[in-house]
Amino acid sequence: MSDNEGLVLELYDPDNTYTNQKRFDCENKTINKFVAGSLKKQVRQSLSQCFVLLDTTKNDRFIGFYTLSSFAIDAVMLDALSGGSLPSRIPCSRLIMLGVDKEYKKRGLGKLLMQSVIQKTILAAEQIGIYGLFLDADNNAYTFYIKHGFIALQEKSEPKPTPMFLHIDTMRASLTN
């Protein structure tokens, strides 16, 4: 996609001041507030890791990001149900937030950030044992995730977000044709 020329993804550095980070607007108030106020602190405290999408033609403007953390799904019966083949705590990576600035919407950048999330999870799984990717899906994103093979871990009950999971093997298999 040549229309993404000049855009780069990099590991967020909490000691760096990014152009426009305080004015980042992805049309979601919670996420905007998080980016302007808490992102720096959260990464500095190692509560999550962040990748940031920058427009290098605009003085490295902050135009998109996602945050990942480690997570566990507790299923105390799993060990017994599976005859000991599964632990009762399933370690995962977790996508906490993802957003693209409204001035850069309709270019498929959100999807490419999602692709990067999956790539990072596959990489992480090579180093540490993780079973998949976990996220809390907002209702307007639910269908997107289902289409991409996520399963709902609890029944969808609006307006609450739905906890969803994508198996590491499914992600790995998606890389081969």
Add this chain to the structure above:
Amino acid sequence: MSTFALKDARMELKTTHSLKEMLKTAATLSGQDLTSFILASAEERAKSVLSDYNSLSLSHKDQVNFMNALINPSKPTKALKELMSAESLVER
């Protein structure tokens, strides 16, 4: 936090008259002073936020479904394959 823990930090809060009165009434009804009531409620909420942040607990039924999904990972959907074969963002 145990009742006997040394209290060596201080918090001051600003609020409205009406909320303060409401908190006082609720504290009285539950047999606590205002400070204990506020701290106990906030501690409970903080624990729940922290535990939600790190993990999710599933019901019996949801655990069975989850186990089946873990044992039989689904094949990647067409949309997922397309997503993963799209040209990636440049990293630096």
